[in-house]
């Protein structure tokens with residue numbers, strides 16, 4: 204019953220804020236249009252559509268606010284004016300009662316609070332729709348007291364989420380069935396992705412493992428600090444990590460006064476991001492200023508501090524190659540290559556005419572070259588590429604959309620710190636190095652090394668395998684001999700191919716390397 208009323212409230216809000224016009228520019232069924240007109244008599248819709256959508260989501264509560272935040276990153280689906288407005292959404296929720304946080308902790312640990320922490324601050328430092336954070340002190344395995352931050356999930360969130368998401372599925376179903384626009388917006392798929400994302404956020408063990416992986420990856424770069432995870436204290440609803448101290452990145456004046464080299468900080472941000480993307484294929488994808496601080500501690504002065512690991516992106520070798528090749532082709536203004544890349548990789552239907560796609564990409568990219576290279580936004584380029592691809596029925600992979608959004612965040616942050624930041628020259632060495640590694644002899648050796656353990660295991664086993672093979676074959680010897688001979692001929696051909704191919708590959712790659720150094724950049 205409560206679901207029915209919640210459903211009614213949603214329909215009411217949708218109509219009051221005129222969202223039907225945003226998504227349902229035309230109902231398929233004429234009688235629905237009449238019904239809509241009757242229900243919306245007297246409403247005033249002066250505010251722009253994005254603003255109305257934002258206000259409606261705020262009215263519908265924190266889960267819808269989160270949905271809006273996620274939608275704002277779907278530049279492949281949302282028109283730019285709506286996306287910009289949705290990006291302003293902030294989950295302003297009052298903190299939940301500390302007693303409830305404490306009960307959640309005690310339930311997870313099955314111990315009273317004073318047996319878990321040396322001390323615990325009852326007033327939260329921060330509170331958001333899904334979790335809140337308290338500071339505390341624990342004793343580590345060596346008996347040392349350590350200051351920690353304790354992230355606790357808001358109780359009962361799973362039920363609230365399940366209920367709201369069920370309604371979203373219902374509404375998405377309607378949009379898909381009733382509206383002409385429905386199919387293009389893929390509402391059911393968008394809600395399913397959101398459902399996944401929310402359920403991931405509900406598992407703090409997952410977030411803690413993301414943090415641990417990122418900390419390991421970033422170790423040795425000396426550019427960023429990532430909190431250590433106290434695994435003995437982590438549960439699905441409670442995460443305990445090292446307490447980080449620093450100045451929020453938004454307080455640039457304070458950082459400057461303290462003597463932080465701001466242009467270097469801007470460059471470091473780009474370096475960090477590209478290392479995560481092109482070296483590790485594992486990147487922090489929630490880089491809003493609230494999650495970034497800078498250390499003023501003498502030992503780690505001027506280094507970034509990164510927080511909140513609920514959203515990370517992972518990229519396959521294929522994704523990385525796609526990105527690197529597209530960026531390089533773009534900067535050489537080789538639109539034919541960009542188009543060909545899309546077709547080769549199967550991103551656009553094979554029937555697409557390369558010239559047509561090339562023309563569309565040219566129209567999108569060429570205006571960027573009006574400005575100095577240093578001013579070009581890679582995030583924007585990607586976004587425009589994705590928008591163009593959409594016209595050609597390309598399904599943009601979610602991890603690439605996430606990357607594009609993060610890239611925009613990083614660029615925004617970098618340019619806010621240093622308006623003269625030359626993104627391209629900071630990014631170039633990464634692409635260059637990555638391309639060389641992908642095409643050069645390094646890759647050959649890397650793959651050989653990766654395969655070596657398999658061969659090391661296989662070769663000593665060969666006599667046993669052959670014996671087993673012979674034992675199994677009880678057929679005529681003649682047939683067996685024939686089969687073995689065939690096998691031997693096949694192996695010989697394979698070896699020959701490998702040797703010639705390998706030699707050709709190495710020579711080709713050496714030549715490519717020379718050419719790349721001379722021509723590409």
Ligand SMILES: Nc1ncnc2c1ncn2[C@@H]1O[C@H](COP(=O)(O)OP(=O)(O)OP(=O)(O)O)[C@@H](O)[C@H]1O
Nearest residue numbers: 328329331334336352430444445446447493510511
């Ligand atoms: N390890 C930490 N050390 C110090 N402060 C922390 C730490 N972790 C979190 N905080 C504080 O708590 C705030 C919220 O943390 P976090 O971003 O992880 O929570 P969240 O619920 O995911 O919030 P949001 O979704 O709004 O970003 C941070 O902005 C920071 O002020």
